[in-house]
Amino acid sequence: MSEFLLDERLRADSLPVCELDLCRVLLMNDNRWPWAILVPRIVNAEEIHLLDTNAQIRLLGETTRIADVMAAVTGCEKINIGALGNIVRQLHVHVIARNCGDENWPGPVWGYGTRRPYPSDKGKLLLNKIKRQLA
């Protein structure tokens, strides 16, 4: 039996937030947008529509919870949710807090420019806000 291993690129580009019942939650280490990622700990999962219904509903519940948290913590204008996986095939769901005038608005965040890591204080501050809101 294989065990769940987080994709190396997701790990390298993010800061760990928490473990929910189904998903590992990450914060993209990108100062351009508050951007969370949920990774279900299901070995070899790549597509939402191929999960069983129970896993789909649990993933939906946790995605909603993280979207609520990101909206509350940032006061953003719009939440963007996406599951693409064209590059990293391990199933992961993006939850991004968007605002009019942010980088590439109203276009998508994926594939736009180059990731800009948080200054360490700012990343820690946002992580702490997210963790408090989740608690």
Place this chain on the structure above:
Amino acid sequence: MSEFLLDERLRADSLPVCELDLCRVLLMNDNRWPWAILVPRIVNAEEIHLLDTNAQIRLLGETTRIADVMAAVTGCEKINIGALGNIVRQLHVHVIARNCGDENWPGPVWGYGTRRPYPSDKGKLLLNKIKRQLA
């Protein structure tokens, strides 16, 4: 009481596919990618995470059904699912069939270049395949 009205931009850019229990289903009239859109007939809905749980689960079920259909009809390599709404605020979920080497691969479809309508026979053929697979 307001009634559901499809956003004018979604209508103008798409071909109608069918009505499911919750959603109107559209095919983007864009020859670059097989691209379906689900629009829940819920007045003023803008964010998945703000729907009640029942509506979320129904939307998930119909999104899964359309993703299965798009995968079966196209034999695509990857399904991309997204709910952005930065431009059109009416809640809508994108389900796109992607393949290595298609336009802007592995980047996202949103905001890329200019929509290229189907030659009418090709659009009709894809619509018919989708409808048969749904039946």
